[in-house]
Amino acid sequence: MIQSTEIKPGQCFVWDGELYQAITVDRNKTAMAKMKVAIKVRSPKTGVVKEIGLLGSDRVEEANIDKREMQYLYDAGETLCFMDTETYEQIEIPSDRLTWEKQFLTESMMVKVEFYNGEILGIELPDKVDLKVAEAEAAVKGNTATAAQKNATLETGLVIKVPLFINTGDTVEVSTADGKYCGRA
DSSP states (O other): OEEGGGOOTTOEEEETTEEEEEEEEEEEOOSSSOOEEEEEEEOTTTOOEEEEEEETTOEEEEOOOEEEEEEEEEEOSSEEEEEETTTOOEEEEEGGGGTTGGGGOOTTOEEEEEEETTEEEEEEOOSEEEEEEEEEOOOOTTOOSSOOEEEEEETTSOEEEEETTOOTTOEEEEETTTOOEEEEO
């Protein structure tokens, strides 16, 4: 058990029998009242985001999330298939649970699959991934007075804004947190 004042963003905990992951933690202490902790949380099972209000003296159960390195194999339509490279065990995760992450997955990519009490929660992607540009708009000549950008469709189907010098066939680095262009790979 940990005290509510010790919760940090990104940490998983159990409160009222539900598993939550802290997104932001705000502590408020006044001279006449007990400390109040407002935690914006996300449910790893459902993806629902809400806010929980706790007192500074409240205790929550720390959740132990197991992470196993696995290789992404293929998209089977309604599920995505992953393989443990040590045991060669294959698991399938419903693709509707990985709508954001699916935009960054390429075959043979290594990711961390998260488990809680034997149940699959989701996957953890690397901070940045290298993806090939499948199609890029033509650059407009003379449109370089500012940091001009154009749309580019990547090999996974993700559409991002890139600088004008990026062409079809180039490989770019993309942030998995917000889906934005980071640089050439």
